[in-house]
Amino acid sequence: MSHVQGMTLAYNYCLGEGLELGASLHNSFHLPNCPNLSPSDGTAYLYERDLLDYQHYQAGYINYSNSEMAPVDLIGDFQNIPKADISLDYLVSSHVIEHEPNLFAAFIESDRVLKNFGVFFCIFPKRHATPGDGVRRLTTLQEMIDAHENELGMLDMPPESWRGHYQLLSLQSMLRAVNYLNQQHLGSWLIETVEETDSKVGNGHTIVLRKYEKLAESRWPDDESFAQAFFSAWESDRLGEALAMLKISLSFNFFDPVKLHLAGHLSRQLGYTDEAIEFLRQALIIEPENEEFRREFFEWSGIIYSNPVL
Structure with missing residues (x-):
């Protein structure tokens, strides 16, 4: 559900x-006292090509929205955030991270500037959101790994595709990337919630992560010890x-339909209705023929489930 101005989530x-x-400006989050970071403001720039890019984009933006571009407060991008270490409570972006050639570097830089428990709130486009992207294949996890290991940056990008859609992602491929980052100790990203279809405009996916420095040490060594701790908390009403x-x-492994189903039930019991539906939707993406999941999805949402990935 969208906020009157912005986005409730x-x-x-x-x-x-x-x-x-x-x-x-035409698609603002309307968050109070939230500065804007951009590669150029029309005068200053991160890379020289960003100035030309800004001027080109400015002309198209005015024709599209009949308004001015959003004021720029800081010059930078996802790999160059001019903020001190552990200084921010959140980072938010919509349809930006796909323009970074090195996805893991963007996450590592975000980790640097966020405080412990800080939030990474990101909307990125569905593969059919932009003409031409629909026929492209998704960026693979191995390609993300290679870009990180090769320290790929903007200066390695050809000018004809400057700040283009270097990443083509589904929600599931983004979640696999987050799982990998956590497994390899390249990040400590707690997955708070997701939206298969973002509740802001509806042409993207949403992922909400929280930096949790003790994530790795909080992980259970095996399923048996996890189950004991989990059901002890549930049966004691520590929901x-x-x-x-x-x-x-x-x-660490988002693709467990049983745990996604349980997360849906607990979220619903705690009053997080939208989050509950999204957890259940992800369980159904993995097990689309699970009739119990389908029945509950209809009961919770009033909508007959259809697979959004197909």
Whole structure:
């Protein structure tokens, strides 16, 4: 559900001192006191090519929205955030991260500037959101790994595709990337919630992550020890604790339909209705013929489930 101005989900998670990457006036989050970071402001720039890119984009933007571009407060991008270490409560962006050639570097830089428990709130486009992308294949996890190992940056990009859609992602491929980052100790990203279709405009996916420095040490060594701790918390009515356990486990392997189903039930019991439906939707993406999941999805949402990935 969208906020009257902005996006309800962003208002729930983007609290404190934050920064938006690539803000736009025609599609604002309307978050209070949230500066805008961009590669150029029409005068200053991160790379010389960004100035030309800004001027080209400015002309198209005025024709498209009949308004001015959003004021730029800081010069930078997802690989160059001019903020001190552990200084921000949140980062927020919409349709920006796909323009970074090195996805893992963007996450590592975001980790650097966020405080512990800080939020990474990101909307990125569906593969059919932009003409031409629909016929392209998704960026593979191995390509993301190679870009990171080769320290790929903007100066390695050809000028004819400057700041293009270097990443083509599904929600599931992004979640696999987050799982990999956590497994390889390249990040400590707790998966808070997702939206298969973003509740802001509806042409992208949403992922909400929280930096949790103790994520790795909070992981259970095996399924048996996890189950004992989880059901002890649930049976003792410590529902918030039980849900947190599931989120920790899913942050290392999101593609467990049983845990996604349980996360849906706990979220619903705790009053997080939209989050509950999204967890259940992800369980159904993995097990689309699970009739119990389908029945519950209809009961919770009033909508007959259809697979959004196909």
